[in-house]
Amino acid sequence: QTEIQWWHSMSGPLGEWVNDLSKQFNESQKTYKVVPTFKGGYDESMTAAIAAFRAGNAPDILQVFEVGTATMMASKGAIKPVAEVMKQGGVKFDQNAYVPAVAGYYTAPNGQMLSFPLNSSTTIFYYNKDAFKAAGLDPEKAPKTWPEVMAAADKLKASGHKCAFTTSWMSWTQLESFSAWHNTLFASENNGFGGTKARLVFNQPLQLKHFENLAKMAKDGTFVYKGRGNAADASFPAGECAMMTGSSGLYARVSKDAKFAYGISTLPYYPDVKGAPQNTVIGGASLWVMSGKSADQYKGVAQFFDFLSKADVQSASHKRTGYLPVTMAAYKLTEDSGFYKEKPGTDVAVTQMIRKTTDKSRGIRLGNFVQIRTIIDEETEQIWAGKKSPKEALDEAVKRGNEQLERFQKANKG
Amino acid sequence: MVERRPGLTILSHIVLLLGIALVVFPIYLAFVASTHTRDEILKVPMPITPGAHMIENYSAALLGTETQGAKVVVGRMMWVSFVTAMVIAVGKIAISLLSAFAIVYFRFPFKKLVFWMIFVTLMLPVEVRILPTYKVLADLNMLNTYAGLTVPLIASATATFLFRQFFLSVPDELVEAARIDGAGPMRFFKDILVPLSQTSIAALFVIQFIYGWNQYLWPLLATTTEDMYPIVIGIKRMIATGDAAVDWNIVMATAILALVPPSIVVILMQRWFVKGLVDTEK
Amino acid sequence: MEKRVLFRSAWLPWLLIAPQMAVILVFFFWPASQAIVQSVQMEDAFGTSTEFVGLENFKTLFEDPAYIDSFKVTALFSVLVAGIGIVLSLILAVFADRILRGGLFYKTFLIIPYAVAPAIAGVLWVFMFSPSIGIVAYALNQMGVGWNHVLNSNQALTLIVVAAVWKQISYNFLFFLAGLQSIPKALIEAASIDGAGPLRRFLTIQFPLLSPTTFFLLVINIVYAFFDTFAIVHATTEGGPGRDTAILVYKVWHDGFRALDLGGSAAQSVVLMLIVVGLTIIQFRYVEKKVQY
Amino acid sequence: MAVIHFRNIIKRYGKGAKTNQVIHGVSAEVKDGEFVVIVGPSGCGKSTLLRMVAGLEEISSGEISIGDRVVNNVEPAQRDIAMVFQNYALYPHMSCFDNMAYGLRIQGVPKAEIRTRVDKAAKILELSHLLERKPRELSGGQRQRVAMGRAIVREPQVFLFDEPLSNLDAKLRAQTRLEIQKLHRELGITSLFVTHDQVEAMTLAQRIMVMNAGVMDQFGTPEEVYNTPATTFVASFMGSPPMNLLKNAPGVRPGTILGIRPEHLNFSDEGWLVKVEQVEMLGAERLVYARLGEEQLVMRIDESVPVPALGASVRVAADENRLHWFDAGSGKRLADA
Amino acid sequence: MAVIHFRNIIKRYGKGAKTNQVIHGVSAEVKDGEFVVIVGPSGCGKSTLLRMVAGLEEISSGEISIGDRVVNNVEPAQRDIAMVFQNYALYPHMSCFDNMAYGLRIQGVPKAEIRTRVDKAAKILELSHLLERKPRELSGGQRQRVAMGRAIVREPQVFLFDEPLSNLDAKLRAQTRLEIQKLHRELGITSLFVTHDQVEAMTLAQRIMVMNAGVMDQFGTPEEVYNTPATTFVASFMGSPPMNLLKNAPGVRPGTILGIRPEHLNFSDEGWLVKVEQVEMLGAERLVYARLGEEQLVMRIDESVPVPALGASVRVAADENRLHWFDAGSGKRLADA
Numbered sequence A: 001q002t003e004i005q006w007w008h009s010m011s012g013p014l015g016e017w018v019n020d021l022s023k024q025f026n027e028s029q030k031t032y033k034v035v036p037t038f039k040g041g042y043d044e045s046m047t048a049a050i051a052a053f054r055a056g057n058a059p060d061i062l063q064v065f066e067v068g069t070a071t072m073m074a075s076k077g078a079i080k081p082v083a084e085v086m087k088q089g090g091v092k093f094d095q096n097a098y099v100p101a102v103a104g105y106y107t108a109p110n111g112q113m114l115s116f117p118l119n120s121s122t123t124i125f126y127y128n129k130d131a132f133k134a135a136g137l138d139p140e141k142a143p144k145t146w147p148e149v150m151a152a153a154d155k156l157k158a159s160g161h162k163c164a165f166t167t168s169w170m171s172w173t174q175l176e177s178f179s180a181w182h183n184t185l186f187a188s189e190n191n192g193f194g195g196t197k198a199r200l201v202f203n204q205p206l207q208l209k210h211f212e213n214l215a216k217m218a219k220d221g222t223f224v225y226k227g228r229g230n231a232a233d234a235s236f237p238a239g240e241c242a243m244m245t246g247s248s249g250l251y252a253r254v255s256k257d258a259k260f261a262y263g264i265s266t267l268p269y270y271p272d273v274k275g276a277p278q279n280t281v282i283g284g285a286s287l288w289v290m291s292g293k294s295a296d297q298y299k300g301v302a303q304f305f306d307f308l309s310k311a312d313v314q315s316a317s318h319k320r321t322g323y324l325p326v327t328m329a330a331y332k333l334t335e336d337s338g339f340y341k342e343k344p345g346t347d348v349a350v351t352q353m354i355r356k357t358t359d360k361s362r363g364i365r366l367g368n369f370v371q372i373r374t375i376i377d378e379e380t381e382q383i384w385a386g387k388k389s390p391k392e393a394l395d396e397a398v399k400r401g402n403e404q405l406e407r408f409q410k411a412n413k414g
Numbered sequence B: 001m002v003e004r005r006p007g008l009t010i011l012s013h014i015v016l017l018l019g020i021a022l023v024v025f026p027i028y029l030a031f032v033a034s035t036h037t038r039d040e041i042l043k044v045p046m047p048i049t050p051g052a053h054m055i056e057n058y059s060a061a062l063l064g065t066e067t068q069g070a071k072v073v074v075g076r077m078m079w080v081s082f083v084t085a086m087v088i089a090v091g092k093i094a095i096s097l098l099s100a101f102a103i104v105y106f107r108f109p110f111k112k113l114v115f116w117m118i119f120v121t122l123m124l125p126v127e128v129r130i131l132p133t134y135k136v137l138a139d140l141n142m143l144n145t146y147a148g149l150t151v152p153l154i155a156s157a158t159a160t161f162l163f164r165q166f167f168l169s170v171p172d173e174l175v176e177a178a179r180i181d182g183a184g185p186m187r188f189f190k191d192i193l194v195p196l197s198q199t200s201i202a203a204l205f206v207i208q209f210i211y212g213w214n215q216y217l218w219p220l221l222a223t224t225t226e227d228m229y230p231i232v233i234g235i236k237r238m239i240a241t242g243d244a245a246v247d248w249n250i251v252m253a254t255a256i257l258a259l260v261p262p263s264i265v266v267i268l269m270q271r272w273f274v275k276g277l278v279d280t281e282k
Numbered sequence C: 001m002e003k004r005v006l007f008r009s010a011w012l013p014w015l016l017i018a019p020q021m022a023v024i025l026v027f028f029f030w031p032a033s034q035a036i037v038q039s040v041q042m043e044d045a046f047g048t049s050t051e052f053v054g055l056e057n058f059k060t061l062f063e064d065p066a067y068i069d070s071f072k073v074t075a076l077f078s079v080l081v082a083g084i085g086i087v088l089s090l091i092l093a094v095f096a097d098r099i100l101r102g103g104l105f106y107k108t109f110l111i112i113p114y115a116v117a118p119a120i121a122g123v124l125w126v127f128m129f130s131p132s133i134g135i136v137a138y139a140l141n142q143m144g145v146g147w148n149h150v151l152n153s154n155q156a157l158t159l160i161v162v163a164a165v166w167k168q169i170s171y172n173f174l175f176f177l178a179g180l181q182s183i184p185k186a187l188i189e190a191a192s193i194d195g196a197g198p199l200r201r202f203l204t205i206q207f208p209l210l211s212p213t214t215f216f217l218l219v220i221n222i223v224y225a226f227f228d229t230f231a232i233v234h235a236t237t238e239g240g241p242g243r244d245t246a247i248l249v250y251k252v253w254h255d256g257f258r259a260l261d262l263g264g265s266a267a268q269s270v271v272l273m274l275i276v277v278g279l280t281i282i283q284f285r286y287v288e289k290k291v292q293y
Numbered sequence D, E: 001m002a003v004i005h006f007r008n009i010i011k012r013y014g015k016g017a018k019t020n021q022v023i024h025g026v027s028a029e030v031k032d033g034e035f036v037v038i039v040g041p042s043g044c045g046k047s048t049l050l051r052m053v054a055g056l057e058e059i060s061s062g063e064i065s066i067g068d069r070v071v072n073n074v075e076p077a078q079r080d081i082a083m084v085f086q087n088y089a090l091y092p093h094m095s096c097f098d099n100m101a102y103g104l105r106i107q108g109v110p111k112a113e114i115r116t117r118v119d120k121a122a123k124i125l126e127l128s129h130l131l132e133r134k135p136r137e138l139s140g141g142q143r144q145r146v147a148m149g150r151a152i153v154r155e156p157q158v159f160l161f162d163e164p165l166s167n168l169d170a171k172l173r174a175q176t177r178l179e180i181q182k183l184h185r186e187l188g189i190t191s192l193f194v195t196h197d198q199v200e201a202m203t204l205a206q207r208i209m210v211m212n213a214g215v216m217d218q219f220g221t222p223e224e225v226y227n228t229p230a231t232t233f234v235a236s237f238m239g240s241p242p243m244n245l246l247k248n249a250p251g252v253r254p255g256t257i258l259g260i261r262p263e264h265l266n267f268s269d270e271g272w273l274v275k276v277e278q279v280e281m282l283g284a285e286r287l288v289y290a291r292l293g294e295e296q297l298v299m300r301i302d303e304s305v306p307v308p309a310l311g312a313s314v315r316v317a318a319d320e321n322r323l324h325w326f327d328a329g330s331g332k333r334l335a336d337a
């Protein structure tokens, strides 16, 4: 039996999901055994794998979040494009079966799909219906725009709610997705799709205005910053915060943990911006196949990916986790099953994504993106702490972020 | 003390009790948390007296729970930690005893250099050289092995230095007596020096056992399979995601379990620990 | 300092140091030299393209305000950790020294944090101070101190300092207690006959006589604050808010393992090594000296 | 200067079941300006007695007064005493000057006066050139002198010494002994001096207090103690080699013990027939060990007297005027007949 | 048992510029079964000499032989010697039995024989009941006896003692001295005994080797050394209080030194006029310190003789037959006139 090592970052209910997938696959055949290993958060497992690669010890499959995409792509020789793996493994692989926004993101300029989109998410809006009711708001009418969110927040606060609004993934939800949603650039060169010459531009008036609003909310106490990454995720299902923006992948946890009625809605936007709402950007992670493995192993990987892309498997995963169904077939299957009707809001993520994208909204693919996210976190934290004005913070973030981009460009010119 | 001042004595007790309260509070709280359900803990403020779910939390921790993404079996992790800590402690003591013996009781070329080479390793904490070290380990095929978890950490400038200090304080007459009695170097080492170093050995055992047990960064890299994770990693992994998803009750039960072996070592051996350190160190 | 009697053998000493030497050569010197090599290179994350850049990494480093800030934070952090840790444990030790009976009881409890892994210490403290579920954070909020170390740098620094001090207090305490108890009783009696009360005795006799211990602990605590607190920072603040608690060792790790800036991280390693060399030399010279005291 | 009064002093260590009484009712009066040596074997309670005077040890029962003040509950610092310890107890981190000045500084004596007083003491003790040194830079004898200096500068009513000479080597000990005597002659301060060395006691004391397991066996001048020991304990403790105590020699009535000092035994034509067992040469004299029936005798013989060979049988006689008789039961001296 | 031969022994410590010669050519022969004491002040090279015999210190030049074997290059264990150290050097973690048995075990002596030999030694030294104890559970004297036991069981040709008594208190010292004498009488093993205490040397030695700064000043019986000291150094070192050495007294020719022992000075009607400065009471006798012009004299006076008051001027005379004359330049004894 050939073992296939799979490093991932799925914890909690998602971890169970990953284990179940492996189990199903392992039980479906005898030749291969997928061994999933939780290696910590997205950044942790990615760096662990890179270290392992340098030491000649990389796993076969690695789950990398979308932020690491550019880094993975740039690492010629370290990875083996999925398309190739599938071909080598003799598995039929049709790139066109995938949702365009997703497939496009993980596809190289030459049209080859590089990684397998296992769990793509996007940014959506969660709100606590019980809290809305208590604040005298209509629980069935989700706030669609930022002005509505702010108004609702004020009411929630007035009704005694300590944390009206919060967000996880600050950069992803409030800058990256926010920009795409308003069809505005986050970085030049089509957000980096055009090459490593890209530079950040998110200190434009629109983003600035938004952060000024958030800063005001923070000052009023209607927006509470809960920390970096997904640190805020907990505060919604716990009932602490009444509204939040976060990953659609949080659905698994919310549906399990929330002891109150909740609603899911699209990401808020500014109605006065032309072209808004456009589409939100992809998040979540994809599976990368590392180079230098035996043919046998690649065969196994191909088998496994083939299993994962089956419409029923996809659909079940989508229902269970809130991650997007990545093939059109799976989306259809889910829709036909009546799931979206039964659980209103679960289609929000899909509908946000299954739209025609523009050059400005296809996604963001930048080198050293992990550091840039950290820089954005560091700088925006200064806003919530009242130490910097939004303008200062965004300008500084752009400046520091661009230094990273320069470095990346230099280190990867070969 | 010289004067009889009951006031001062009472004050001493008060200060010490306060100190203990401060020092023990986090652990007490962890214990309390380990006896409630997750929801009870997440209610703000959490209860500060023990609850009724101790047994189920601890058995969940010990046997592993499927609620975590990765199945975390504390029993296995404790065993890994224990083996690692033991090997590190014993190994460090053994090789340090030998090298300190060579350095103190022999004259050989480059002795100073050797001493400095050992001493200099103090300056190379794992954090500073972790990636290349990891590469060496991988090249030697030692990932996911006890050897990989332990050998790279086994060199010890501290222990060598401590033993050196201690050996220097062993009266010359003892060697002389042993030589007149006909003992050669290894015989002297085995029959006289090692038994005499008992307290230092005990002290170092405590220090190094704790050091081994508490390793975090190194095992994080040196192991990639779950059955080789030590307990400290296990706990950190359990809280790798945001607050609420964390099963704080299980985490805290695990934390308490993880505390037990090193605490036992420290408490049982505290007498030698202090004595060994102080007698030789100063 | 040398022994009067030495054994003679040409090969035995080499055999004796062989295991230690093998380990340090393979796992210390070789990797450390690699770190130095990396510090003058620029490399992509996967190590597939490497370029020699001379001292550019160092130049970038010292031009980076973030690095300078990290220095400042580290300095502040270690001074606080060493200072507070030493003062608190000294106070406890002085009072414990007064009390002959019950000493074991107090000692046993005070020694426990020593057994706690820094990573777990971090978990325990973050559990207490977590702005959303922490009971201490809750209590503080009730008392009108808005606790949110995620946004408030001073609070974040306070948190890691407290956790780091907590972890180290046992060690300091034991050394101080032993130091106090090794002061001859006759000195204390002489001083009290000379008319010195408890406080005066402490200030003029005990404390000065403890100075070797204090100095030793100072160095140990600074080294501790520099390196061993990584896990605490990692488990509590992750260097935030902003980068206000990103101490040097955290930054080395973060830049190397999160940001994958290997050259920059290696350059930081080299700087750190130099710092430790300095500390070690100070300590070593001191240790050699104090043997006679 | 002051009188020290011990009134039925009892000292118990420990509490409850572990109580251990070590001083069993000592009463005595040390005269103003007197130099009294407390002597006795190890563990007999000498230090305990002294430390009760110093206030370093609580008094279990009884009363100690210094001058006309009962000091049972007075803090050491208030007793107006100074003490010299066996291992000097100098503050190792202070210069000699500071060591001596420490007590005065605490009393708030003005700087200039401290200087004068320390200088004066240093002069007396010939320490002037050492004042800037740290104790570890001094020899044992010098350290001991600094310790005495520290006591002197305080100009106390009472000096207490706890075996101050026992860490010194023989030569230094003899020399420091002379210095202490000189000092006492000059300052005339009431002094209590503890030692277990009877030679020290004899040479230094105006009066000797002989302690035996917590009981004061005798309190008298060196001559009294040497010439008319109150108990067999005192008899055997004072003098080296010790007094011969005979139970079974011819002429000793049952129930009594006969004591004869080694120097009062001489070879003679009559007297006891003894067998010479061992001879020790001591420069100016010899010690001859001989056996008399079951008992061993020691004789101190001038080197001018020829010594019989080992194993020889000779006759020895005691100086009739120098016999001591004791009760065999209580060990008490029997009224001189 | 064996003869020990020192042939022009020289010892240098250190190398190159730091060389420090501490033994300057000692030649001597210790007879078979003889008990020789090496005595001298601290640092004179006694231990060095002894340690060269033991093989613990290299011999820089010259030859040492034990029996008829030159041992310069023989390992300590092979020299068939045993050594007793000042601070006992017992293995603290072994019982007394094991301490004594250790050397035998290494030699591979059969268990039963070890038992017998240790038991025998223990019996001689009265240690039988202590065999199971660890050294720290013993008193100083007992420890020293165990150390001697360790030496005895090896049944060596030569015993070496390096100040074995100096850590004991006066009483124990005297007692252990007697034991060592007895032991030597019984076993008759050639012994070298180092001490800086002249009383010990006098009482123990068959012959005394007096060392002075690396040079052997005299090697003779105690009587010879005491009565006809070869140098002023020996004269002043042996005897307590030391011999009075006078340069400027009436009747002393320039260039010579007159030596008189304290016990040979007496009050008399004629003789030198001296001023009494201090008197020390020593039980059976008194020491009287007196001044004669620039010089100080010490007299040893029997307690029966009345002592003049301090400050009084009296006349003293020396025993004419007991005068010693030395050359002031070399310190060497002048041929007895």
Ligand SMILES: Nc1ncnc2c1ncn2[C@@H]1O[C@H](COP(=O)(O)OP(=O)(O)OP(=O)(O)O)[C@@H](O)[C@H]1O
Binding pocket: D013, D014, D020, D022, D040, D041, D042, D043, D044, D045, D046, D047, D048, D049, D196
């Ligand atoms: N702090 C104490 N607690 C209990 N017992 C004590 C204490 N100090 C002394 N003793 C006991 O009291 C007795 C007398 O002790 P003390 O120190 O007065 O003897 P000493 O005559 O000074 O002896 P040494 O000549 O050895 O100093 C001894 O039996 C000793 O064991």
Ligand SMILES: Nc1ncnc2c1ncn2[C@@H]1O[C@H](COP(=O)(O)OP(=O)(O)OP(=O)(O)O)[C@@H](O)[C@H]1O
Binding pocket: C004, E013, E014, E020, E022, E040, E041, E042, E043, E044, E045, E046, E047, E048, E049, E196
């Ligand atoms: N290992 C050594 N290295 C250098 N010099 C030494 C060494 N051992 C002794 N000496 C020097 O040799 C001289 C003689 O020393 P030794 O120990 O023989 O004297 P000692 O007569 O035994 O004195 P003590 O009575 O103090 O033991 C001293 O000046 C000493 O400093």
Ligand SMILES: O=P(O)(O)OC[C@@H](O)CO
Binding pocket: A065, A066, A067, A119, A120, A121, A122, A169, A172, A230, A247, A248, A249, A250, A283, A284, A285
């Ligand atoms: O929480 P997930 O899995 O949707 O991931 C979100 C991240 O991709 C944000 O970068």
Ligand SMILES: [Mg+2]
Binding pocket: D046, D047, D048
């Ligand atoms: Mg005493």
Ligand SMILES: [Mg+2]
Binding pocket: E046, E047, E048, E162
């Ligand atoms: Mg010596």
